[in-house]
Amino acid sequence: MPQEMERLMEERIARNQATFRAANERIGAAAGVYDVATPVPFICECADPTCSEVVRLELDQYEEIRSDSRRFLNVPGHQTAAQGVSVVVEERNGYVIVEKMGHAGEVAEALDERDAAEDLQAASEE
Numbered sequence: 001m002p003q004e005m006e007r008l009m010e011e012r013i014a015r016n017q018a019t020f021r022a023a024n025e026r027i028g029a030a031a032g033v034y035d036v037a038t039p040v041p042f043i044c045e046c047a048d049p050t051c052s053e054v055v056r057l058e059l060d061q062y063e064e065i066r067s068d069s070r071r072f073l074n075v076p077g078h079q080t081a082a083q084g085v086s087v088v089v090e091e092r093n094g095y096v097i098v099e100k101m102g103h104a105g106e107v108a109e110a111l112d113e114r115d116a117a118e119d120l121q122a123a124s125e126e
Contacts, residue, residue, distance in 0.1 A: 007103050009083065009085075010085045010102060010103040010104035010107065011103065011104070011107050013047040013081075013082055013083065013085050013086075013104055014085075014100055014103075014104040014105075014107035014108045014111065015107065015111065016047050016048070016049045017045050017046065017047055017072050017082075017100070017108065018107075018108060018111040018112070019049075020043050020044065020045040020046070020051075020072075021045050021066075021072060021112075022113060023043055024042045024043055024045065024062065024073070025066075025113060025114075027040060027041070027042060027043070028040065028042070028059060028062055028063075028066075031059055032059060036059070039056035039057055039058055040056065040057060040058070040059060040062070041054045041055075041056050042054065042055050042056070042057055042062055042073060043055075044073065044074055044075040044078055045072040045073045045074060046072075046074045046075065046078035046079065046081045046082070047078075047081040047082040047083070047085075047086075048078065048081040051075075051078060051081070053075045053078070055073060055075060055094060055095045056094075057073070057095070065097055066114065068099070069108055069109040069112040069114070070099045070100045070101075070105040070108050070109060071089065071097055071098065071099050071100075072086070072097070072098050072099075072100070072108075073095055073097065074095065074096045074097075074098050075095060075096075076091070076094070076095065076096050078096075079096055079098045082098065082100075082104075085100060085101055085102065085103075085104040086098040086099055086100045086101060086104065087099055087101060
């Protein structure tokens with residue numbers, strides 16, 4: 001596959017996953033506002049744009065995944081949709097954590113709403 005085509009594929013995959021991550025950010029924020037004490041239903045953040053599977057996690061489990069912009073929550077087996085642009089960094093009961101590599105990882109970092117908010121806050125404090 002030509003390098004430009006590969007970069008476009010990686011970007012598409014990262015953008016798909018970032019869309020699911022943005023939805024999960026809203027789910028997590030709502031659960032935090034209402035002080036939900038039970039596992040929260042988060043959407044699988046795999047590269048398949050038609051995926052609608054759900055993984056129930058405690059808020060702190062999701063926050064652990066979100067602490068790294070390149071990491072995403074996947075239902076076991078869904079990591080294959082990323083076509084080699086991510087690697088499984090941890091397998092847990094009922095879900096896996098994948099990390100985007102190369103250009104896909106750079107795109108994931110650039111699209112991370114949390115990083116953008118932190119950068120904006122740091123700039124305003126200077």
